[in-house]
Amino acid sequence: MINGTKINIENLNLFIGNNHILKNINVEIPEKQLTVILGPSGCGKTTLLKSLNRLTDLYPEIKIQGKIFNGDEDILHPKTEITELRKKMGLLAQTPYPLPMNIYDNITYGLRISGRRKKRFLNKRVEYYLRQVSLWDEVKDRLKDPASALSIGQQQRLCLARGLSVDPDILLADEPTSALDPISSREVEELFVKLKQRYTIVMVTHILRQAKRVADYVIFMYLGEIIEHGPAEQIFEHPKNALTKSYIQGTYS
Amino acid sequence: MNRQLLRKSEELFYRVLMIISTVIIIIALLAIIISILVKGLPSLSWSMITQIPKGGYYFGKEGGILNAIIGSLYLSGGATLLALAVSLPLALYMNVHKLKQKNVVNIIRFFLDLLWGVPSIVYGAFGFTLMVLLGLRTSLLAGILTVTLFIIPIMVRSMDEVLKTVPKGLLESAFSLGSTRSETAFRVMLRQCIPGIITAILLAFGRAIGDAAAVLFTAGYTDYIPTSLSQPTATLPLSVFFQLSSPIPEVQNRAYASAVVLTVIVLIISIASRGFSMKYQKNKIK
Numbered sequence: 024m025i026n027g028t029k030i031n032i033e034n035l036n037l038f039i040g041n042n043h044i045l046k047n048i049n050v051e052i053p054e055k056q057l058t059v060i061l062g063p064s065g066c067g068k069t070t071l072l073k074s075l076n077r078l079t080d081l082y083p084e085i086k087i088q089g090k091i092f093n094g095d096e097d098i099l100h101p102k103t104e105i106t107e108l109r110k111k112m113g114l115l116a117q118t119p120y121p122l123p124m125n126i127y128d129n130i131t132y133g134l135r136i137s138g139r140r141k142k143r144f145l146n147k148r149v150e151y152y153l154r155q156v157s158l159w160d161e162v163k164d165r166l167k168d169p170a171s172a173l174s175i176g177q178q179q180r181l182c183l184a185r186g187l188s189v190d191p192d193i194l195l196a197d198e199p200t201s202a203l204d205p206i207s208s209r210e211v212e213e214l215f216v217k218l219k220q221r222y223t224i225v226m227v228t229h230i231l232r233q234a235k236r237v238a239d240y241v242i243f244m245y246l247g248e249i250i251e252h253g254p255a256e257q258i259f260e261h262p263k264n265a266l267t268k269s270y271i272q273g274t275y276s
Numbered sequence: 277m278n279r280q281l282l283r284k285s286e287e288l289f290y291r292v293l294m295i296i297s298t299v300i301i302i303i304a305l306l307a308i309i310i311s312i313l314v315k316g317l318p319s320l321s322w323s324m325i326t327q328i329p330k331g332g333y334y335f336g337k338e339g340g341i342l343n344a345i346i347g348s349l350y351l352s353g354g355a356t357l358l359a360l361a362v363s364l365p366l367a368l369y370m371n372v373h374k375l376k377q378k379n380v381v382n383i384i385r386f387f388l389d390l391l392w393g394v395p396s397i398v399y400g401a402f403g404f405t406l407m408v409l410l411g412l413r414t415s416l417l418a419g420i421l422t423v424t425l426f427i428i429p430i431m432v433r434s435m436d437e438v439l440k441t442v443p444k445g446l447l448e449s450a451f452s453l454g455s456t457r458s459e460t461a462f463r464v465m466l467r468q469c470i471p472g473i474i475t476a477i478l479l480a481f482g483r484a485i486g487d488a489a490a491v492l493f494t495a496g497y498t499d500y501i502p503t504s505l506s507q508p509t510a511t512l513p514l515s516v517f518f519q520l521s522s523p524i525p526e527v528q529n530r531a532y533a534s535a536v537v538l539t540v541i542v543l544i545i546s547i548a549s550r551g552f553s554m555k556y557q558k559n560k561i562k
Contacts, residue, residue, distance in 0.1 A: 078448050083378045110454030120445040123468040123559045132463070133453040169559045182449070189453055 029054035029193065029223040030075065035089035037070060037079070044070050046247045048089070052240070057219040059234045059255075060227045062244035063270070068227040069117075069197050071244070075225065076112040076195060077105055093193070110137070113186025113222075115196040119178035121170035121185075126162055129170045129181055133189035152188050156180040156214055176207025183214065194218065196226040200233065212237060231271065235259060243267045312539065316532030324533060329499045334518065336526040341534050344515035346501045349541070350416060351491065351511055352484035355423035359431050359480060362424075364473070367435035368461040371442070385436065391429035397489035399426040404493040417505040419495025426490045427480040434479055438472030439465060446561055468560060471553035478549050482542050488513035512538045 030052040037045035045067050052058050060068045070079070077098060079085045091098040098108060110133070122129050130149045131139075139145065149166065153159040158180045162173070170181055179199065186194065196215070200208035215224060216237055228234055234241065234255075241258040243251045243266075251258060251267045262268040327340035370381045403422030412418050442465055450464040466473070488511070496508030497518070512534060519531035 073448075076452060078451060081375050081444070081447060081451070083376050106454045106456050109452055112452070114448065114452035116445050116448060118445060120443065120449040120561060122446070122449065122464055123561050125559065136453070136455055136459050136463070171559065171561050185449075185453065195452075 027054040028052070029093070030225075031092040033090040033092070035071075035074065035087070035091065037067075037074060037088075038086040039070075039082075040084050044247050045074075048249055050242055050249055050252055052223065052225060052242075054223050055220070056239035057215060057224040057226060057237055058240040058242060059238035060225065060242045060244060061231070061234050061238075061270075062229065064229055066244045067247040068229075068244055072195050072197050072225060072227050074099075075193075076109050076114060078114075080105070110189045111191050112193040112195055113183070113189065113191040115179070115183055115186060115194065115199045117198045118202045119175060119182045121173070121178050121181055124170065125167045126170050126173070126181065127166040129185050130188050133185065137189065148188060152184040153181075155187055156184045157210070158184060174207075176203050176210065179203060179207065179211055180214070183211070187218075192223060194222045194224045196224065198227055198229070200228075200230075231273065243270065245270075309539070312532050312535045315529055316534075316536040319526070319529040320533040320536055324530070325537060328501060333499075334522060334527060336524050341510075341512070341515050341530075341537065343499055343501050344510040344512045344534065345537060345541075347416075347495070347498075347509035348485050348512040348538070350502065351419050351423060351495060351509060352481055354416075354420040355427060355484045356477060356481045358420065358424040359427045359484075360477060363428055363431035363435060363476075363480075367432050367439055368465060370432075370436055371439040372447075372461040372465060373457045375447075385433070388429045388433050388436075392433060395489070396426055396487045397492075399423075400490045400493050403490065407494060413506070414494060414496030414508045415506050416495060416502045416509045419491045419509060419511075420505075422490050422494040423484050423487065426487065427484050430483055431476055431480040434476035435469075435473055438469045438476060441472075442468055443561070467556065470556040471560070474549045474553040478546060481545060485538065485542065486513060488517055512541075 028051045032048050032050050032052075035045055035048035036043070048071065060071060062068050073079050074087060075091060075098065079087055087099060089099070093108065093111070096108070097103060122132055124132070127149055130152055131145045134145060134148060139148075150159060150163075153162065158177060161177060162168075162181075170178065173181060179202070183199075194215075199215075200211050203211065212233060215226065218224065219237075219239070226237065238255040241252060241255050242249055243258065243262075243264075245266055251262060251264045258267065259271060262271055321340075323338070324340040325345060326342055327338075328343045329341070330337060330339035333339035366384075370384060374381050399422055403418060403425070406421075407413070407418050446464065446468065447460065450460040455464070491511050491514065495511060497510050497514055498508045499510070500507075502509040516531045516534045516538070519527050519534060522528060522531075
């Protein structure tokens with residue numbers, strides 16, 4: 024076990040129908056670092072990410088075996104209190120899906136379902152989290168506008184603020200910049216670099232340059248298997264596996 | 277060259293087909309509305325919608341159809357509310373709680389579709405059997421219960437179709453914030469789908485207020501406005517039917533006037549609910 028392990032995945036196998044999507048995954052994700060899951064499209068990165076907070080529960084055709092531990096809590100155990108577990112993990116999806124309500128309510132939703140209702144408290148939290156994602160100045164005069172009226176880059180930052188609002192200690196991000204324009208992408212990326220001091224972040228990406236800019240720890244996947252994992256410099260400078268090497272040098276096509 | 281021509285004529289063929297279909301539908305709709313307006317409007321008077329039938333009304337004497345207007349509103353209003361109380365939870369349950377058991381949901385859908393296809397006279401006959409069994413007489417209550425059964429499949433399946441269109445990503449967002457299934461259903465799905473759900477309620481209400489066969493044996497008919505659930509009640513479709521079967525031309529024209537009233541009620545409710553759903557439309561996530 025590496026020092027300060029946050030999430031521990033043991034013998035994870037996942038099937039969609041008869042297709043073996045994740046093959047014997049064994050990996051440890053370090054605490055308060057930014058771990059990047061890197062690999063070409065369709066290699067199971069997103070599926071792995073979604074099994075971490077059991078969003079895989081929503082898909083009837085998915086069968087999952089193995090164990091995932093968050094600390095000593097067994098995430099995949101059917102008796103695990105899944106709503107509490109999900110609160111500890113903020114999710115940022117590939118395309119932003121704000122909730123169908125106004126900007127203010129998007130941030131307070133998570134707090135309200137946890138029973139926080141005091142207006143003063145909610146107002147303060149909204150400002151705090153919107154500042155965290157540098158969105159406050161852009162939206163402070165139109166908090167009651169529908170979230171769907173924001174630009175897609177603003178929506179993605181709103182979703183990040185919403186994810187932070189339930190006070191998670193893990194952030195899961197599934198190609199969080201892939202739907203955004205270059206400027207918004209850069210903003211979101213910088214936010215992640217800022218946030219990794221305080222959160223354990225798992226980010227899926229297929230963009231090599233992005234991975235190089237943000238990663239502390241890298242998991243390289245190919246066709247449902249983990250090919251190699253380790254600290255970022257080691258993977259980027261001295262990859263051991265030939266496949267990793269070709270992907271990192273850009274000769275993989 | 278030949279292929280170009282073929283594609284162009286194909287395009288033309290389908291376009292003409294679509295235009296013809298549209299025109300047929302519009303003409304049919306206008307023909308119905310114009311014919312009831314032409315025959316009905318001259319007989320429509322203030323007294324007709326503010327009075328109950330007086331002695332000899334069905335022979336062309338004084339009076340109105342207020343009994344049927346109020347009766348219809350009571351009956352379809354009650355049935356719609358009752359059906360809503362059953363349908364909304366079921367539709368949400370099928371689409372949020374039972375996400376993982378697709379087979380169960382598909383079986384429920386299959387049976388609802390079957391029930392949708394059952395003619396309303398069969399519901400009427402079933403309602404009548406039930407009344408005999410329970411010792412009920414023809415009454416507002418029996419009518420409401422029968423019509424409720426009749427519109428539940430319509431309401432559930434229409435809501436179900438709307439809820440099915442909610443993007444998976446939105447559900448994932450809601451669940452990731454630690455929502456329980458019920459919180460996701462009532463706080464997120466419902467808000468996202470309000471316009472469609474209102475349309476579903478309206479569709480069911482329209483069927484409820486327009487149906488004659490389901491209430492024929494169960495709600496009865498009376499010249500008075502019901503003051504309790506155990507009294508029989510008149511309804512607009514039956515009022516149209518009874519007046520139309522009269523040999524007296526004046527009374528027949530009043531049937532068309534009653535049809536105008538029925539159409540206007542549906543129209544008013546339709547417009548009102550549209551305004552209401554516009555209010556929520558703006559929050560919808562695409």
